[in-house]
Amino acid sequence: MGHDDLPTLELAFPGPERDRGLAAIRSGEKTAFTGLLEIYRHAGREVPTAGQRFAVLDSEGVPAVTIELVEVRVLPMAEIDDAFAIAEGRGYADAAEWRTEHEEFFGGDGVAEFLGRAPVIDGGTSVVAQRFRVVDSVTS
Template identity: 80%
Template sequence: MGHDDLPPLELAFPGPERDRGVAAILSGEKTSLTGLLEIYEHAGEAVPTAGQRFSVLDSEGRHAVTIELVEVRVVPLKEIDDDFARAEGRGYLGVAEWRTAHEEFFRSDGVSEYLGRTPVIDDDTLVVAERFRVVEPGAPDSP
């Protein structure tokens, strides 16, 4: 299966934030993703499962890299730890910085506009915590 056959994955919104995320995946710094469960529910999308592969898109909507999920958990925000936060590849020193950045994003105008309201973000807010590995470009079927 080529990357054109894979479901697309878009980090944040197009622009600098997405570009930094794609660069962090390509450099190997980013090996985890966090999504707000409410966004999946609003979109009518199933929570991904380990083993699924995605074509990560850049800000122009072009394929940048293929990833494969190795772990997917739906957990309350309070269960994210320092190790997972650092694996986000954004330079977070720990979960406190990670949480501040994610709370800001989850309450951003773009997310609020998409959901039709500003979501409540607290310790019990459910997030989809995913760990992934990069599948080499040009070899999307490699083990």
């Protein structure tokens, strides 16, 4: 199955944040990411499962990397541990720093615009914590 046959995945919003995330995936530094459960529900999407593959899109909307999920957990933000925070490949020192950054991102204008309202973001907020492996990378 090629990139074009897979469901797509967009990390963050297009631009520098997405570009850094994609570079971290390609380097092997990023092996995990987190989604807000409320976004899945609002979009009418099922929570993914281990074994599913996705084409990760770059900032231009072009498939850049194919990943396969190896672990998917739904849990409160407060239960994200240091190892998972570090696996996100964004330079987080620990779970506390991860929580601060994710509370800011999930509570930001982009998410509020998508949901049509500002979500309540705190330690009890449910997130979808996903670990993955790179299956294929498109080089340009």
